[in-house]
Amino acid sequence: MKSELLELAEKMPKAELHLHIEGSLEPELVFKLAKRNNVRLNYASVDELKAAYSFNNLQEFLDVYYAGMSVLLTEDDFYDLTWAYLKRVHEDRVVHVEIFFDPQAHLERGVPLSIQLAGIHGALEAGKATLGISYRLILSFLRHLSEESALETLQLARPYLNQLDGFGLDSSEKGHPPEKFARVFAECKKLGKPITVHAGEEGPPEYVWQALDQLEVDRIDHGNRALEDDALVQRLVATGQTLTVCPLSNLKLCVVDSMQDHPLVTMLEKGLKATVNSDDPAYFGGYMMDNYRAVIDQLPLTREHLHQLARNAFAGSWLSEADKKKHLAEVDAVFS
């Protein structure tokens, strides 16, 4: 049974909806870019850097994540990073990606938005042309920074709106509720772009309510802690909200104690539109298939659950209705 599910997971076309491009920066590439840009690292070797990838919570990870991305300085760096991710997920039969980038983290180091976007967008276009991977690019605001900083970033982004497909909110969740950014996302809404925010990863169910009621999000990233509130689950089910769940991330950041305790199957059984994603694959032990392998191995996942997960990802994507329909038919063909 397990091997049949694995085979199906390998074969089915996949959409990844929760991926921080800076979180796909592999240790080997960190060292290559550090050398290219003359950046001094606090680690002597790839192995020493990898040894630092042990986290007790989100903040411990974020400290390493922001330090790692300090090597990203030029257009080529952003291009190489994004291209490496696309090539890697192509092997996992990922055909559509919706990826975040954290512009404020790079602006702080003096890297203009134009450089960040030229590299990331250039690689996404190359991936579309040569690997057949469609994409959406999401500008994500850092919630540990101020509302003012987010508004300034949005101003800087205005000339590039044709390259931005939506807006997100990430970084340190606790103490930085969605309502802190209500005015920022109201501005984003006026631009007619979809919104997705991290909520209920470490933060309480109240943050998920705020994301829904005050930010009027189109998707929730993570959402694990929504399960603590039955009324919230009912709301998410009734409105068909997609949750971009990240199993290996949740394990690495101690959101769950073990993969056997992961709520993915519970979510599906409750009718929540859960999807499987890798979040920050270079830091959390794997890309899309690694995540699928983990949940197939460790959870009572059925063929129907797997089919639902594949469908949820395309249905919850920001693809056109015609493209969704095409991909859903391809998924169904694998499971027929």
Ligand SMILES: Nc1ncnc2[nH]cnc12
């Ligand atoms: N899992 C995560 N949660 C919040 N912010 C992030 N930034 C990158 N990965 C993140």
Ligand SMILES: [Zn+2]
């Ligand atoms: Zn994330």
